[in-house]
Amino acid sequence: MKTRLFAFAALGIALTACTNDNEVTDNDPVAAVINAEISDAVATRASGTAWAERDEIGISESRFGYANVLYRWENGKFTPAGTIIFFQDDDPTTFSAYYPYDADGGTLTATTDATAQQNQPAIDFLYATGATASTHNPEVNFTDDTDAGGTDCSFHHCMSQITLTFEAGSGVSFTAIKPVSYTLSGLTLTGSFDTETGIAKADEDAQTANLTMGLGGELTSSVILFPQTRASIGLTVVYNDNEYNATLSVPDGALKSGNNYTWTVSVRNKDLSIGSAEISDWNPVSGGIVDADL
Incomplete structure (x- = not known):
């Protein structure tokens, strides 16, 4: 299946183009659905215990060539703010993500002086990795599932x-x-x-x-x-x-x-x-x- 990149505002397709049992129908492209949490309710983001409206994260994966794709927290969920990540085969793929989003990505430089401390969310760098998903299970869960015997793929503080x-x-x-x-x-x-x-x-x-x-x-x-x-x-x-x-x-x-x-x-x-x-x-x-x- 060829790579398909669409502007979210112009795309008339549901993010979960599958039935209730997550089976793909009619060979429709399947988009990744992003779920994310910050590790441990005590380990909160600088500005609170939950994502704030319009918080932005950058998402990457290596198999399909998506790098630093912008997703934005709006109305209680992360949605694409431009490019949408589509699965291109049935095999699982692994994702990573970071916060706060930067258009260039890569190595970011910053200061933590008194001025920067007035906007701590901008220097509260977070990172998550290890979340896997596929066409049959398109939800990318940056969550901590260790209590259920799973893996901790949630966002962690890096500072x-x-x-x-x-x-x-x-x-x-x-x-x-x-x-x-x-x-x-x-x-x-x-x-x-x-x-x-x-x-x-x-x-x-x-x-x-x-x-x-x-x-x-x-x-x-x-x-x-x-x-x-x-x-x-x-x-x-x-x-x-x-x-x-x-x-x-x-x-x-x-x-x-x-x-x-x-x-x-x-x-x-x-x-x-x-x-x-x-x-x-x-x-x-x-x-x-x-x-x-x-």
């Missing part, structure tokens, strides 16, 4: 995340005054994401830099960073016109892909107490207690 939660410690009240901002120091803020392999990595040649985030009255803040080797990270918190300094010890000496490193920062009368660090999925990481003095 690393740090989440800090600030609490009032001994001799401190947040009723009138709260921490204003914090700075993480000694980080590599630039890097790349390979849409074909799902590998995100920091730029090894870049100079380390500081990342300052305003809190705006909130007591929990998260940042997304490129995975990188980092045994420790400097932390400075501005509270009541004073700077409190501490060092975050990173478990295993690295910010790893898919991990959310969470610390509770207790602001005390003259120092900060850094509680345990946990990994959540975005995965919790445990660390020791660190005190920070003025």
Whole structure:
């Protein structure tokens, strides 16, 4: 069967051109139907627990030559936004996908500076692979079926995340005054994401830099960073016109892909107490207690 590429808006054919038992009829072309979920309800996309309207992913497979095909989340499902992927024989084929979509695909470069943190979905790179489908079973399920003895083909986070939660410690009240901002120091803020392999990595040649985030009255803040080797990270918190300094010890000496490193920062009368660090999925990481003095 020849490759057939059609503009979705002009195509008058149902995406599932088959009967209820998924059998092809009248030799009609069969289009791939895309189902996708983000790994683990706890491991959410930066902007929430579900896909947002008009989220875009790039889908590829090698047998038929489809590469970086744009599908868009609209009305509760992914639909093609141009080219439609059609099966060209009866054999199963394997698909991969990434988020967020880029027209060029390949190796994308990005920064995770303070400006980029204001639009975290744009740097929350996700990747999925291993989903198979065919003319007789055209649904491409980027889902986790391990509970049913299947395979985890869902989207996984490729970046690393740090989440800090600030609490009032001994001799401190947040009723009138709260921490204003914090700075993480000694980080590599630039890097790349390979849409074909799902590998995100920091730029090894870049100079380390500081990342300052305003809190705006909130007591929990998260940042997304490129995975990188980092045994420790400097932390400075501005509270009541004073700077409190501490060092975050990173478990295993690295910010790893898919991990959310969470610390509770207790602001005390003259120092900060850094509680345990946990990994959540975005995965919790445990660390020791660190005190920070003025």
